[in-house]
Amino acid sequence: xxxxxxxxxxxxxxxxxxxxxxxxxxxxxxxxxxxxxxxxxxxxxxxxxxxxxxxxxxxxxxxxxxxxxxxxxxxxxxxxxxxxxxxxxxxxxxxxxxxxxxxxxxxxxxxxxxxxxxxxxxxxxxxxxxxxxxxxxxxxxxxxxxxxxxxxxxxxxxxxxxxxxxxxxxxxxxxxxxxxxxxxxxxxxxxxxxxxxxxxxxxxxxxx
Amino acid sequence: xxxxxxxxxxxxxxxxxxxxxxxxxxxxxxxxxxxxxxxxxxxxxxxxxxxxxxxxxxxxxxxxxxxxxxxxxxxxxxxxxxxxxxxxxxxxxxxxxxxxxxxxxxxxxxxxxxxxxxxxxxxxxxxxxxxxxxxxxxxxxxxxxxxxxxxxxxxxxxxxxxxxxxxxxxxxxxxxxxxxxxxxxxxxxxxxxxxxxxxxxxxxxxxxxxxxxxxxxxxxxxxxxxxxxxxxxxxxxxxxxxxxxxxxxxxxxxxxxxxxxxxxxxxxxxxxxxxxxxxxxxxxxxxx
Numbered sequence: 001x002x003x004x005x006x007x008x009x010x011x012x013x014x015x016x017x018x019x020x021x022x023x024x025x026x027x028x029x030x031x032x033x034x035x036x037x038x039x040x041x042x043x044x045x046x047x048x049x050x051x052x053x054x055x056x057x058x059x060x061x062x063x064x065x066x067x068x069x070x071x072x073x074x075x076x077x078x079x080x081x082x083x084x085x086x087x088x089x090x091x092x093x094x095x096x097x098x099x100x101x102x103x104x105x106x107x108x109x110x111x112x113x114x115x116x117x118x119x120x121x122x123x124x125x126x127x128x129x130x131x132x133x134x135x136x137x138x139x140x141x142x143x144x145x146x147x148x149x150x151x152x153x154x155x156x157x158x159x160x161x162x163x164x165x166x167x168x169x170x171x172x173x174x175x176x177x178x179x180x181x182x183x184x185x186x187x188x189x190x191x192x193x194x195x196x197x198x199x200x201x202x203x204x205x206x207x208x
Numbered sequence: 209x210x211x212x213x214x215x216x217x218x219x220x221x222x223x224x225x226x227x228x229x230x231x232x233x234x235x236x237x238x239x240x241x242x243x244x245x246x247x248x249x250x251x252x253x254x255x256x257x258x259x260x261x262x263x264x265x266x267x268x269x270x271x272x273x274x275x276x277x278x279x280x281x282x283x284x285x286x287x288x289x290x291x292x293x294x295x296x297x298x299x300x301x302x303x304x305x306x307x308x309x310x311x312x313x314x315x316x317x318x319x320x321x322x323x324x325x326x327x328x329x330x331x332x333x334x335x336x337x338x339x340x341x342x343x344x345x346x347x348x349x350x351x352x353x354x355x356x357x358x359x360x361x362x363x364x365x366x367x368x369x370x371x372x373x374x375x376x377x378x379x380x381x382x383x384x385x386x387x388x389x390x391x392x393x394x395x396x397x398x399x400x401x402x403x404x405x406x407x408x409x410x411x412x413x414x415x416x417x418x419x420x421x422x423x424x425x426x427x428x429x430x431x432x433x434x435x436x437x438x439x440x441x442x443x444x445x446x447x448x449x450x451x452x453x454x455x456x457x458x459x460x461x462x463x464x465x466x467x468x469x470x471x472x473x474x475x476x477x478x479x480x481x482x483x484x485x486x487x488x489x490x491x492x493x494x495x496x
Contacts, residue, residue: 014304018279023496048301049329083329118210119405121331121374124428125253125457126210139496145211145457147284149307149331149374167210189284189306191248191459195496 001206004029004040006067006084008057012048012188016081019188019198034066042205043067043076047083051092051108051152054083055100067101077179077205079136085175085182086154094152104177106156116168121151126165128173128185134162135204136181136197137174144193146185148173154184179208211457212422213253213429214447216436217409218243218277220289221261223270227434228260229385231338231351237437240273245280247436250443251460255281256309256377256431258336259289263312263352268296271303278304286334286377294323301328309377311336315350315357318371325372334407335373337365339394340381346394349381361394362401369402376402377431380410385434387413390421399426407431415449415473423453435473445473461491 003020005013007030020028031037045067047054058064070076080088089100092108100108113120127143146165153171162181163174173184181201187194218240219228225237237243244255257277259269269289278285287300288309297308297320308328313320314335324333339361340349346361365376378398380391390411399406405428412418412432421430436442441464448464450456458465468476478486 012301012304012306014275014278014302015281015285015306018304019282021279022282048306048332049327053327113403119403119428121404122210123331123375123405124210124213145459148210149284151330186284186306189282191251191282192496193459194282199496 001025001042001202002027002029002040003042003044003202003205004031004037005044005046006037006063007032008054008061008063010047010049010054010057013046015188016044016046019195022195023199023202025202032061032063037066037070040076041208042201043070043078045078045080045084045087047081047085047087049083051083051086051094051100052096052098055087055092055098058087064101071103071180075179077201077208078181079201080182081188082150082184082186085184086152088175088180088182089154089156092152103180104156104160104175104182106154106160108152108154110151111153111167111169111171118168121149122167122171123149126167128163128165130163131161134174134176134181136176136200137162138200138203139196140193140200146173146187146190146193148185150184154182209455211253211455212427213407214418214443214450214456215254215256215407215429215431216243216247216252216443217256217258217431217433219433220257220259220269220273223273227385227437229434231381231384233385241276241280243437244277247443248280248282249460250441251447251458252283252443253457254284254286254429256286256288258287258309260351262290266290269300271299274300274303274305288334288336291320293320294327297324297328297332301332307332307334307374309334309336311338312352314368315348318367321368321371321373330372330374333373334375334377335365335368336377336379337361337368338379338381362397365398365402369404373404375404375428376406378406378408383411386411387435389413389417390430392421392424395421395427396425405429409433414471415446415469416471418446419450419453422450439473442473445469445475449473
């Protein structure tokens with residue numbers, strides 16, 4: 001199986017590589033080259049940092065168009081992580097208004113501190129409620145712990161929500177639509193539960 | 209619900225993992241990546257890797273060590289030591305760090321924090337602060353010069369929060385390595401002052417200290433260093449103790465929840481009768 005991490009100069013790419021290394025997938029590539037990405041069976045869209053900076057970098061490398069073609073027209077499976085998931089929204093309100101890929105209708109807004117009366121960012125291990133069965137959650141028991149580190153969350157229709165978690169309010173932390181998946185937490189930092197999620201995605205890719 | 213974190217801090221000096229006592233005495237432990245691997249297997253929630261000699265040597269923490277540690281680390285890794293600009297932050301993230309810990313550079317100015325937040329996001333920057341109690345107040349201690357600065361801890365953490373720090377890593381210099389327990393008073397004040405997560409450090413010597421600080425204050429996590437070394441399954445045992453009073457993440461295959469544990473965090477011997485009737489249970493190996 002050929003997987004690639006989309007390289008646009010941000011993200012904790014090394015930790016994702018380490019995690020896949022544990023799953024014995026040595027052939028994973030890091031690439032922004034259209035030809036190379038086209039040859040892949042599945043893609044990982046990482047992300048760390050501010051939405052605006054990430055979205056600008058994606059655009060700069062023409063990756064908006066390339067990804068749209070691969071994911072929407074060619075239906076390649078893709079997994080977005082943290083900001084990589086948020087990029088799948090129509091827009092984000094982080095430091096102004098920024099345009100996203102718009103694959104899963106929704107917008108990214110700040111978690112309102114006043115409403116939940118808890119520290120922001122939401123940092124640490126929280127347990128996840130699985131709302132609908134999904135290939136990427138195969139083998140993961142409900143209420144498993146994953147590692148979060150974010151201040152913004154994805155607002156979208158219920159039908160796209162795979163899992164939520166409680167932090168003062170219910171946050172949408174895993175979303176999916178057809179071949180597109182996104183998780184707000186960091187599987188590569190979530191110990192064994194995270195490895196199981198990556199294995200679930202790999203198995204899904206292998207079936208496609 | 210969000211669980212409070214139990215964090216292991218790995219302090220390195222000239223590339224060797226050390227135990228630190230009072231910010232001035234150091235005992236060698238060994239290679240940091242070996243400790244990282246063990247702590248991961250024992251179910252730690254997060255690792256801090258801090259080079260305490262880097263700022264003094266005017267160098268950056270060794271990137272090779274960061275790479276080695278991160279390759280063994282399946283939980284978040286926060287890295288600190290000699291960071292003064294955002295190019296270095298970029299290099300460290302590339303080497304496998306997830307968050308960056310600033311300490312010394314914040315005593316000069318907040319430029320690196322503000323810039324770092326803009327480029328890498330708030331969640332990426334941890335502001336570390338060393339506290340020393342003076343006659344009237346808790347003040348910032350500058351370990352590079354060994355002097356107490358005329359800056360109050362509470363005022364300074366509030367400044368860090370405004371400048372965009374994602375978390376505060378609070379150290380108590382006096383208690384460092386003494387194993388007398390955390391400074392609950394200070395930690396309580398700081399965690400009430402800011403609305404970002406606070407992680408405390410300095411003074412843990414046994415599981416009940418960790419239990420105490422997590423229960424009595426609003427901290428998001430408790431970090432320990434010295435006492436986790438040289439004790440088999442130290443972290444797993446600490447978690448079993450904390451689990452008795454508040455929910456905590458225990459996701460590994462074994463736990464000490466059913467065991468009797470003494471004050472020092474060591475497991476008590478089972479009774480002769482129990483040992484006689486002990487049966488081994490076969491656990492199927494999971495292939496992820």
